[in-house]
Amino acid sequence: MLVTTALLALAMGAFAIPHQQPFDPDLANAIPAYIQETDGVDRYDGHEVWRINWSNLSVASRTALHSVLESTGDIWKATPDVIDVHLPPRVAAFLPSLIPKDAQATKIVPDLQALVNLSLAHPVPGLAGAYATRSPLTNPPTDLPDGGWNVSTLGTVFHDAFQPLSAMDRFLDTLVKAFPATLRAVEIGQSSEGRPLRAYTAHRADGKEDAPEVVIISGQHAREWVGPASAIYFLHALLVNLNDDPNGTAAKVLREFTVTVVPTLNPDGIVYSREHSRMWRKNRQDVGGLVCKGVDLNTNWGYEYRPSRLACSESYSGQRPFEAPETAAMANYIVNGTADAPRKRMPRAFIDLHSYGQLFMFPYSFSCNVFPPDAENLMEAGIGVAKAIRMIGGPGYQTGQACQSTLRFSGDAADYTYAVGQVRWSYSAELRDTGTYGFMLPPFLIRPTGIDVVAGLSALALFIYNTEIEP
Incomplete structure (x- = not known):
């Protein structure tokens, strides 16, 4: 399938999420957000990335929230002002209950698999601006x-x-x-x-x-x-x-x-x-x-x-x-x-x-x-x-x-x-x-x-x- 750069993000498929772990409400014993596949390729359909503005939180509150998010998700970036975290669907649904009331959360990536597909695209020789939606793994x-x-x-x-x-x-x-x-x-x-x-x-x-x-x-x-x-x-x-x-x-x-x-x-x-x-x-x-x-x-x-x-x-x-x-x-x-x-x-x-x-x-x-x-x-x-x-x-x-x-x-x-x-x-x-x-x-x-x-x-x-x- 050939798509231009502008349409590339729209040309994505959908499959089941492998090894999706259930949300554990006991955060002290929470498991990682996902476990890697050993017999195939991980997919991230429906996974989301959220940006949480925690600039109003105390250092102690930020430390505690960081620990919670690290236990239940995959932290992408953290600054004194914001923290970006990748969450599987079941954890994302509980996000409002995980963050303090003084922090604001905004969804910045609604479907991670779409961006995964995008990163794997490659240009098609001879067709200016055209990309195939998945790059060859070896050739x-x-x-x-x-x-x-x-x-x-x-x-x-x-x-x-x-x-x-x-x-x-x-x-x-x-x-x-x-x-x-x-x-x-x-x-x-x-x-x-x-x-x-x-x-x-x-x-x-x-x-x-x-x-x-x-x-x-x-x-x-x-x-x-x-x-x-x-x-x-x-x-x-x-x-x-x-x-x-x-x-x-x-x-x-x-x-x-x-x-x-x-x-x-x-x-x-x-x-x-x-x-x-x-x-x-x-x-x-x-x-x-x-x-x-x-x-x-x-x-x-x-x-x-x-x-x-x-x-x-x-x-x-x-x-x-x-x-x-x-x-x-x-x-x-x-x-x-x-x-x-x-x-x-x-x-x-x-x-x-x-x-x-x-x-x-x-x-x-x-x-x-x-x-x-x-x-x-x-x-x-x-x-x-x-x-x-x-x-x-x-x-x-x-x-x-x-x-x-x-x-x-x-x-x-x-x-x-x-x-x-x-x-x-x-x-x-x-x-x-x-x-x-x-x-x-x-x-x-x-x-x-x-x-x-x-x-x-x-x-x-x-x-x-x-x-x-x-x-």
């Missing part, structure tokens, strides 16, 4: 006769859909072959299921020797597909723009910096999110439970780490820091480099790409009682990132300390790189949007989001250059 459309991608241009169809992990790996391999003097790949570890964790490092052959490194990671949370897509777009844009304009911004960035991108830090989770359960967030390691699996990677870093008790929680941090092999491998790279290239000095910048919320945040996440000594500079650079995105016609981004921008957890990646790795310019970014689509950003917004990232991170690199390298 997506390509734009070369041999089934590959034309990486000489950003116009390749690769960036018009959310690709499976195998396609992302093939595309990145093609980039390495097409730009051998500038780009190399290195394996920094393995996932819990044995998949390679790959870093892609770009630097001009005639660039500065021992150039400071900018490290960009994404995909810690499996369901946040726009993160890896944007990280790959950013890397591709640097290489193409370097070739097209030897005196442009990309050329300067790759002359003065080494840029390392780890687009899929949670490959197991990404595969599971695509093939079995779109809302899967954690990695896929065995945590000793009969039903629940996985660790939330972005609460498992070893700074101000706090162990979790509920293994089924979406924010389960494990029982010890770096219990997840993915976070252990990434932290080892940050601090020690690789066996072939031991680290001589720490990276100059670190950016962790997530979605959603349009935020560009600096440490700390775990507490607002600890203020980073570099806060003024971090804020100024963040404002520059937001301005650069706005100047190209992108959406508004907010910048500030992470603990003030969104309710986060301890064990955060940017907190670790800043405090332990001494990476002064450490940030966590929440990409598009602000809740219309949430994690199910439509594929026609991949390019605009990637363009945001190119503009923002290029501006950050130039700010660092002008501040510390060539003031």
Whole structure:
């Protein structure tokens, strides 16, 4: 079935909800909102996403409500003003009884399955503006006769859909072959299921020797597909723009910096999110439970780490820091480099790409009682990132300390790189949007989001250059 972008959301089917759990009125013993399928693909027909304005509640009331919603639903986003929560139908029906009278609830997604279908759409070759409503799981459309991608241009169809992990790996391999003097790949570890964790490092052959490194990671949370897509777009844009304009911004960035991108830090989770359960967030390691699996990677870093008790929680941090092999491998790279290239000095910048919320945040996440000594500079650079995105016609981004921008957890990646790795310019970014689509950003917004990232991170690199390298 072919539909245009404008009609895509209307072309959705409907099936029964698998393994739907009954609502438990005893909230102290409530079970998770849903349990993933093991023999098929989860569906979310009739599931809803609600936005609750809790700005009038006390800290204690917000903490209690957060606990209730985490036990009965799937929290998507939480800020000091609002909390977005995904609820299955039976729980949604009880929502008015769950929230205090001073909080207001608004339904922002009436049928989650419709957005799931939308995120799986892909363009139809030869039909401008036409999309098929479900993307192939293993063999997506390509734009070369041999089934590959034309990486000489950003116009390749690769960036018009959310690709499976195998396609992302093939595309990145093609980039390495097409730009051998500038780009190399290195394996920094393995996932819990044995998949390679790959870093892609770009630097001009005639660039500065021992150039400071900018490290960009994404995909810690499996369901946040726009993160890896944007990280790959950013890397591709640097290489193409370097070739097209030897005196442009990309050329300067790759002359003065080494840029390392780890687009899929949670490959197991990404595969599971695509093939079995779109809302899967954690990695896929065995945590000793009969039903629940996985660790939330972005609460498992070893700074101000706090162990979790509920293994089924979406924010389960494990029982010890770096219990997840993915976070252990990434932290080892940050601090020690690789066996072939031991680290001589720490990276100059670190950016962790997530979605959603349009935020560009600096440490700390775990507490607002600890203020980073570099806060003024971090804020100024963040404002520059937001301005650069706005100047190209992108959406508004907010910048500030992470603990003030969104309710986060301890064990955060940017907190670790800043405090332990001494990476002064450490940030966590929440990409598009602000809740219309949430994690199910439509594929026609991949390019605009990637363009945001190119503009923002290029501006950050130039700010660092002008501040510390060539003031």
